[in-house]
Amino acid sequence: MTHTFAAQLNSLLAALILLSAFALLAQRKIMGLVHIFAWQGLLLSLSTAVIGYASGEHHLYISSLLTLGMKVILLPYILYKLVHKLKIHRDIEAVVNVPTTMLLGIILVVFSYHLTAPIRELSNLMTRSTLAVALATIMLGMLMMVTRRHAVTQILGFLAMENGLFFAATSATYGMPMVVELGVALDLLIAAFIFGIFFFHINTTFESLDVEQMAKLKETD
Amino acid sequence: MSLHPFVIELLQFALLLGLAPAFAGWVKVLKCRVQGRTAPGILQPYRDIRRLFGKDIVLAENASWLFRFTPYLTFGVTAIAAGIIPLISVDLPLSATADVIALVMLFGIVRFFTALAGMDIGTAFGGMGSSREMTIASLAEPAMLMAIFTVSLASNSTSLTQMVSVMAHSEFVIRPSLAFALAAFILIALAETGRIPVDNPATHLELTMIHEAMILEYSGRHLALIEWAGMMKLTLFFALGIAAFCPWGIATGGDTGLLLLALVALAAKLVVGACIMVLIETGLAKLRIFRLPEFLGSAFLLATLGMIAFFILE
Amino acid sequence: MPAALDIAGFSVLLLLVLAVAAPLFRPVRTLQITLVFSLAAVASLAAVVAGVMTVADGSVASAAMTLGLPGLPFHLRLDPLAGFFLVVIGLMGFFVSIYSIGYVKGYGGQRSMTQMICFYTLFLAGMLLVVLADDAYFFLVAWELMAAASYFLVMYEDEKGENRRAAFLYLLIAHVGALAILLAFGVMAGQSGRPVFDGYTFDAMRTAQLTPGWAAAAFFLAFFGFAAKAGVIPLHVWLPEAHPVAPSNISALMSGVMLKTSIYGICRFAFDFIKEFPWWWGGIVLVLGLISAVMGVLYALMQHDLKRLLAYHSVENIGIILIGLGLSMIFAAFHLPTLAALALVAALYHTLNHAVFKGLLFMGAGAVLHATHERNMEEMGGLIHRMPWTAPLFLVGCVSISALPPFNGFVSEWLTFQAFLLSPSLPHPLLKLLIPLGAAMLALTGALAAACFVKVFGVVFLGQWRGHQKRERIHEVGPSMRAGMLLASISCLLLGIFPTWVIGWLDTIPEQLCGGRLAESAGKFGWMWLTPIAHGRASYSGPMVFIGILAVVAVTWLLLHARATSSRRVPIWDCGFARLTPRMQYTASAFSMPIRRVLGFLFAVREQVEVVPHTNHPSLPGSLQYRLRIRDRFWNWLYVPQGDAAYWIARQVGKLQQGRIQIYLLYSFVTLIVLLVFLG
Incomplete structure (x- = not known):
């Protein structure tokens, strides 16, 4: 595998990660969302491995394996169990309709391209062009959290944002130091457990996971 | 031995006119096999067309000249389009008649007049078909243009011969932009040629038909021409996809050996393409008409992502 | 051979003479109509000749007249840009004048013909003068002449309250626009650094050195004024009100030609006066053009009043022209002259095309109105059987405006697409990504326009008659109206088939305005092949498409008719109902x-x-x-609050009116005292 080929492969993977971020915005079914999230994790893990190979930074292989374990197997499994336990299979309602969200998404991508332009000029890493995609993934995750009403989609949005951050780290500086990465992974795991516990409580209190219900907590009126 | 470009042009006309029904038949056979039905045989479309040509025409009392003229125009315009897309050789003199945008507009003429013919008799079905067809076309158009734009970025051209030569002779590069554009193109092609999940070519169920509703009043040779043009259009969309995304194997000149090789490559690609389409058609159910904006919206999204990917990543 | 400017002057003079002399023929009505409109057609043809000559040789001629104010004579100038617009005005003036002979006779003895004729000729003369004027003063006089004449023409059928309201709205917005243009001229003249009156000549404005801030102020004031006249969204509200109520020959002129004078104004300001501008000016023009195009066609789709629908399509097409202009300005701002030339030619070509096909469509709508006395599409249907001439001619208009080859609308939209496709050569990364989205919106516009015209033609001309009156009473219109429409449709076809010649002819305009030429590359492979930038980039051949379709259709037809298969006429299949009635058809709203x-x-x-x-x-x-x-949402967003504010102010002022003589005397007394205090 030559260096340029690895760069091209990485571009393709970046493009697919971007696509999966849009797929998360478009998908209506919760199980579908979990599947897409797992795919995104897989793409991320592959991309990390490719960058590791091409740059010769071998600690990225460990990151790649960690991503594979956490984001492709463990977290989706936890979410899968959660969805089954809470018996939520219905379509999720969005606050803003899907085509409009998509258009907003496209604008965000263009915006992140514009934001990362100066960094692209400065950097000489082979992954510098994927930085825009990483930033866009973060923004799209945020957009997903804003436009969706269901609590599970909120955590998926959060996890997608984390994916974006991780991707940004690998593209900008060939990954964070190992200690930090391990810490983040552990944090994520704990966050997922805490979310799970919260979901149970929210569900028993409101008999729904629609976050709009929480507006009832407001004291006025 | 080398053939004159005009001979190749004529050859291509003959090829598309002659083989489009066979291709449509092949799609039908495949679909039957996949769905576990008995297949009618690959030559059935020829028999259908021959039968229709032999039949008398039954016209409604108030059918106007436009209704009788439309089948000829449909056939004529589709035939012109057949001379433009390079199939077996890049050296195609009439290919410069229209670039991709003009080609899309040529299909637009067919649609315009078919929709008008649907409204000519004054039945409710015709109007319904026309209205839906024009709506779908309107929503598909931006996605189509975006896909064209993305493809044209790579070759710096919208001229088909130029696109084919650039694609066929550049070394292998992974281009995410083209992958996205291809995905978008497949969705659009399904919509433009009226296949599942957008329209069902086999249905005559009143509430779901779109294209069939417009041509419901046609009979005899008029219907034969429309059906034939429809088969050509299906083949042409495949040819367009092949030309824009995987033209490998196409001949550059008029050399007979290379032409034969190109013909074999084309046939293989068509066979594979038909398999993909049949799998899509079998795997998906027809969408509700008001789900279509999302379907075509995703085509637009894919094409736009392709364009963005070109600028960001390539 | 007389100079082009003389011919143009003759044309204007003839029109003005006609306006004055028309009342003389009043006793002989038929003669009056035939003579005046024939002579107006001659005058228009003269304008076309002058314009064609000027554009072809790229000459510039100017003259100062002895008319005008002391120390401020009227200036005339005929350069290729003005010449091109002379052609647009003259060509449509020619077609519509011929059409008007029959159309105006249709009013019978009900109305004053003299009023129509006078204002018609004044209107044409006003438009020609707007293009010819070479100083701000004369320009505004001509502009107001055009606006006032068209106001009276919109008011022509003034017994209906709807018409008076529309005409008032038109006059109001026209004047707000004129005010903005006046201010723009003021800014230009004030900054030109010349003595007071000299600054008002266009020559002074061409050489003025403006600071970027003042240049932007001048341009956007002028743009606002011209946009109000052109009906750019959100200043479009008068357009769908005024165009439908005017007589159809006037609608054809207003929609086809009068709106174009504002395109002329924008070109003049941007490319001729200011020349150096930042790209975001073009960006704003482009975005407003895109909004106008998409919203215009969507509003048009929702209409079922035939002329109102066509009026909204004018908003759409002005949008398309502005898209071309905006792109051209962006390319020019980045100093890419050839690309700027391509976009400018696309915009100008669409200007000409829109004039021809929109004129044709309005003439067709007039013919339908003439025959059915109906503007509501839901009350029509099946007219193709009763109007065998109007139907195919109207169809030509429909196909042209839907941008389908081989007719003219396609060529200019195709050129605009080519300009869009060249946006990757811009050095600005953000524009590279955003401009293609504009191309997608243009594609949406084109496809929606096609849907809209399937609806129009399908509901009006096809199917079964839906109206209340007897179908047998509908008759085809007279020969002069048919001739007007026929000439316009032939132009539609010719402009579509021979774009290379048109671009070759237009070449002097981009050369003078943005320093780039197109004809050499566009016509490199002969008149058959249009290759705007390079043949490897894109190509189109109008003649090949036309001949090819014709040939295949003919061959198929002949082959199939060589063998005898009979065709039978039977009643419509009614799906087992007792009878299929016209009410079961799809209506315009249903479509x-x-x-x-x-x-x-x-x-x-x-x-x-x-x-x-x-x-x-x-x-x-x-x-x-x-x-x-x-x-229209814009009506509630923008206009209702303003109207309310105006009413509120009026009510406050109205409190002054007390109806008692003592109070009025008190007002005078107080005024007197206040004045004395100030003077003292």
Whole structure:
């Protein structure tokens, strides 16, 4: 595998990660969302491995394996169990309709391209062009959290944002130091457990996971 | 031995006119096999067309000249389009008649007049078909243009011969932009040629038909021409996809050996393409008409992502 | 051979003489109409000749007249840009004048013909003078002449309250626009650094050195003024009100030609006066053009009044022209002259094309109105059988405006697409990504326009007659109206088939305005092949498409008719109902329903379904009533608040009116004292 080929492969993977971020915005079914999230994790893990190979930074292989374990197997499994336990299979309602969200998404991508332009000029890493995609993934995750009403989609949005951050780290500086990465992974795991516990409580209190219900907590009126 | 470009042009006309029904038949056979039905045989479309040509025409009392003229125009315009897309050789003199945008507009003429013919008799079905067809076309158009734009970025051209030569002779590069554009193109092609999940070519169920509703009043040779043009259009969309995304194997000149090789490559690609389409058609159910904006919206999204990917990543 | 400027002057003079002399022929009505409109056609043809000559040789001629104010004579100038617009005005003036002979006779003895004729000729003269004027003063005089004449023409059928309201709205917005243009000229003249009156000549404005801030102020004031005249969204509200109520020959001129004078104004300001501008000016023009194009066609789709629908299409097409202009300005700002030339040629070509096909469509609508006395499409249908001439000619207009080859609308939209496709050569990364989205919106516009014209032609001319009056009473219109439409449709076809010649002819304009040429590369492979930038980039051959389609259709037809298969005429298959009635057809509202559902959030749509119970059995439904109301959101957003504010102020001022003489005397007394205080 030559260096340029690895760069091209990485571009393709970046493009697919971007696509999966849009797929998360478009998908209506919760199980579908979990599947897409797992795919995104897989793409991320592959991309990390490719960058590791091409740059010769071998600690990225460990990151790649960690991503594979956490984001492709463990977290989706936890979410899968959660969805089954809470018996939520219905379509999720969005606050803003899907085509409009998509258009907003496209604008965000263009915006992140514009934001990362100066960094692209400065950097000489082979992954510098994927930085825009990483930033866009973060923004799209945020957009997903804003436009969706269901609590599970909120955590998926959060996890997608984390994916974006991780991707940004690998593209900008060939990954964070190992200690930090391990810490983040552990944090994520704990966050997922805490979310799970919260979901149970929210569900028993409101008999729904629609976050709009929480507006009832407001004291006025 | 080398053939004159005009001979190749004529050859291509003959090829598309002659083989489009066979291709449509092949799609039908495949679909039957996949769905576990008995297949009618690959030559059935020829028999259908021959039968229709032999039949008398039954016209409604108030059918106007436009209704009788439309089948000829449909056939004529589709035939012109057949001379433009390079199939077996890049050296195609009439290919410069229209670039991709003009080609899309040529299909637009067919649609315009078919929709008008649907409204000519004054039945409710015709109007319904026309209205839906024009709506779908309107929503598909931006996605189509975006896909064209993305493809044209790579070759710096919208001229088909130029696109084919650039694609066929550049070394292998992974281009995410083209992958996205291809995905978008497949969705659009399904919509433009009226296949599942957008329209069902086999249905005559009143509430779901779109294209069939417009041509419901046609009979005899008029219907034969429309059906034939429809088969050509299906083949042409495949040819367009092949030309824009995987033209490998196409001949550059008029050399007979290379032409034969190109013909074999084309046939293989068509066979594979038909398999993909049949799998899509079998795997998906027809969408509700008001789900279509999302379907075509995703085509637009894919094409736009392709364009963005070109600028960001390539 | 006389100079082009002389011919143009002759044309204007003839029109003015006609306006003055028309009342003399009043006793002989038929002679009056025939003579005046024939001579107006001659005058228009003279303008075309002058314009064609000027554009062809790229000459510039100017003259100062002895008319005008002391120390401020009127200046005339004929350069290629003005020449091109002379052609647009003259060509449509020619077609419409011929058409008018028959159309105006159709009014019979009901109205004053002299009023129509005088204002018609003044209107044409005003438009020609707007293009010819070479100083701000003369320009505004001509501009107001054009506006006033068209106001009286919109008011022509003034017994209807609707018409008076529309004409007033038109006059109001026209004047707000004129005011902005006046201010723009003021800014230019003030900054030109010349002595007071010299600054008002266009020559002074060409050489003026403006600071970027003042240049932007001048341009955007002028743009606002011209946009109000052109009906750019959100200043479009007068257009769908005024165009439908005017007589159809006037609608054809207003929509086809008068709107174009504002395109002329924008070109003049941007490319001729200011020349150096930042790219975001073009960006704003482009974005407004895109909004106008998409919203215009969507509003048009929702209409079922034939002329109102066509008026909204004018908003759309002005949008398309502005898209070309905006792109051209962006390319020019980045100093890419060839690309700027391509976009400018696309815009100008579309200007000419839109004039021809929109004129044709309005003439066709006039013919339909003439025959059926009906503007509501829901009351028409099947006219193709009763109007064998109008139907195919109107169809040509429909195909042209839907941008389908081989007709003219396609060529200019195709050129605009090519300009879009060249945006990757811009050095600005953000523009590279955003401009292609504009191309997608243009594609959406084109496809929606096609849907809209399938609806128009399908509902008006095809199917069965829906109206109340007897179908047999509808007759084809007279020869002069047919001739006008026929000439326009032939131009549509020729402009579509021979774009290379047109671009070759136009070449002097981009050369003078943005320093780039196109003809050399566009016509490199002969008149058959149009290759705007390079043949490897894109190519189109109008003649090949036309001849090819014609040939295949003819061959197929002949082959199939060589063998005898009979055709039978039978009643329509009615699906087992007792009888298929015309009311079972798809209506115009039904046709646009899917698009209304999908994109309805852009309008204020109100649908009401009311079930009226059966008289004998109240539990059963007797009849259904469906009401649909679609309103322009801009009306509520922008105009209603302003109207309310105006009323509020008027009410406050109205309190002064007390009706008692003592109070009025007190007002005078107080005024006197206040004045004395100030003077003292």
